[in-house]
Amino acid sequence: xxxxxxxxxxKSFGGLHVTRNVNLNxxxxxxxxxxxxxxxxxxxxFNQITGELTPDSGQIALLGSxxxxxxxRRRPHLGMARTxxxxxxxxxxxxxHNVSLALLGLSPLRWNPFIDLKRQGHITExxxxxxxxxxxxxxxxxxxxxxxxxxxxxVEIAMALAxxxxxxxxxxxxxxxxxxxxxxxxxxxxxxxxxxxxxxxEHNMDVALEFAERITLLHxxxxxxxxxxxxxVADPRTRxxxxxx
Numbered sequence: 001x002x003x004x005x006x007x008x009x010x011k012s013f014g015g016l017h018v019t020r021n022v023n024l025n026x027x028x029x030x031x032x033x034x035x036x037x038x039x040x041x042x043x044x045x046f047n048q049i050t051g052e053l054t055p056d057s058g059q060i061a062l063l064g065s066x067x068x069x070x071x072x073r074r075r076p077h078l079g080m081a082r083t084x085x086x087x088x089x090x091x092x093x094x095x096x097h098n099v100s101l102a103l104l105g106l107s108p109l110r111w112n113p114f115i116d117l118k119r120q121g122h123i124t125e126x127x128x129x130x131x132x133x134x135x136x137x138x139x140x141x142x143x144x145x146x147x148x149x150x151x152x153x154x155v156e157i158a159m160a161l162a163x164x165x166x167x168x169x170x171x172x173x174x175x176x177x178x179x180x181x182x183x184x185x186x187x188x189x190x191x192x193x194x195x196x197x198x199x200x201x202e203h204n205m206d207v208a209l210e211f212a213e214r215i216t217l218l219h220x221x222x223x224x225x226x227x228x229x230x231x232x233v234a235d236p237r238t239r240x241x242x243x244x245x
Contacts (some may be wrong), residue, residue, distance in 0.1 A: 003028045003167050003197035004049070009058035010220075011048060018044045019055070019221045026167075033212030034201050035232075037241060041221035042201045043085060046169055050082050051075050063166060079166035083156045083173055085201075091145040095136060095155055098144055099127035102159035124129040130162035131155075134188055149180030157188065157239040162197075168192070170200040174207050182207055209233070217241065 006024040010017070016042045026032045036042050047053040049060055051072030060068045062078055070078070089098050103123045131137045134154040144152065153173060160168055173189070174182050186207055192198065202208035209215075215232040217225040225235045232238055 001028070002026060002061070003063060004199065005059075005061040006049070007059040007061070009045070009060065010056050011044060011053060012056055017221050019048065021222055022058070022221070024216060024223070026197055026199060028166075028197055030197055031211055031213045032197075032199045033208050033215045034057065034199065034218060035088045035203075035205070035208070036218035037216060039220075040218040041205060042218055043171055045218070045223075046082065046171055046201065049169060050080065067083075069166050076163050076165070080169070081160035081165035081167075082169035083153075083160055083171055085171040085175060089144055089152060089155060091143070093144060094141050095144055095147065095151075096127045096131060096140040097157055099130055099162055099225075100124055103127060103162050126162055127158075130158040133161055134158045135184070148181075150177050150184065153177060153181070153185055154188065157185070161192070165196060167199070169196045170198060170201060170202075172201055174202060186210065193232065 002025050004024065004026040006022050009019050009022040011019045019105055022045060034042050034045070048055050051067070051070060055068065058068070059066060062075070062080055065078070067075060067078060090101070100123050103126055104142065125131055128137060128140055131140045136151060136158065136159055139147070139151070144155065147155070157173065170189070173185055177185060187209060189198065200208065200211060202211075209229055214227065215225075215229060216223055217232060217238055219241050224241070225232050225237050228234070
């Protein structure tokens with residue numbers, strides 16, 4: 001059984017085809033990298049996988065179950081989590097409060113408008129554990145506004161990991177990071193156990209190639225190259241897309 005399977009996935013906005021018959025098969029525990037130039041359709045593809053966009057046709061299967069028409073709010077309950085290219089957190093709240101909110105979204109307590117997170121010890125404890133995994137346990141009570149950009153990236157990863165996903169989608173996790181921050185995030189991702197399948201979009205090829213076991217190259221919404229790192233790097237179509245020759 002595959003962790004994630006896309007079959008003939010298509011999406012258009014008017015006459016613009018943003019995904020064209022995309023087929024993708026990601027094995028359990030795999031580290032898959034999705035690359036492509038700006039406008040290739042990478043984030044749009046992620047948005048379809050997570051349910052934020054509905055494909056025009058095709059199928060999405062998570063752990064063997066068809067989730068194509070499952071609402072986005074239900075997909076984390078089925079084992080999927082993601083990070084975003086643009087960080088979307090609550091800067092005035094503490095780091096641990098941000099992670100607790102991610103956990104609350106998976107709990108029946110989310111329907112209670114009067115919930116006091118400080119009284120939900122089991123949620124706070126899990127949030128602290130997630131922050132320790134990403135090396136931020138010592139600053140859990142710090143307001144997010146007082147953290148660096150790299151720390152916020154790690155908070156977002158902690159929010160995703162706290163949900164105990166089987167499939168983790170990472171949308172440019174190294175974007176905007178310094179060399180030292182990239183190293184920290186890379187080490188963090190490499191330490192995630194193999195019971196979590198990871199699919200990453202990334203522009204920083206030097207870092208991303210170390211992460212990837214298989215690579216999918218998108219261009220104008222189509223998969224044009226797929227294979228191992230060596231196969232994709234050596235393929236002349238990869239050079240053509242990125243270098244123009």
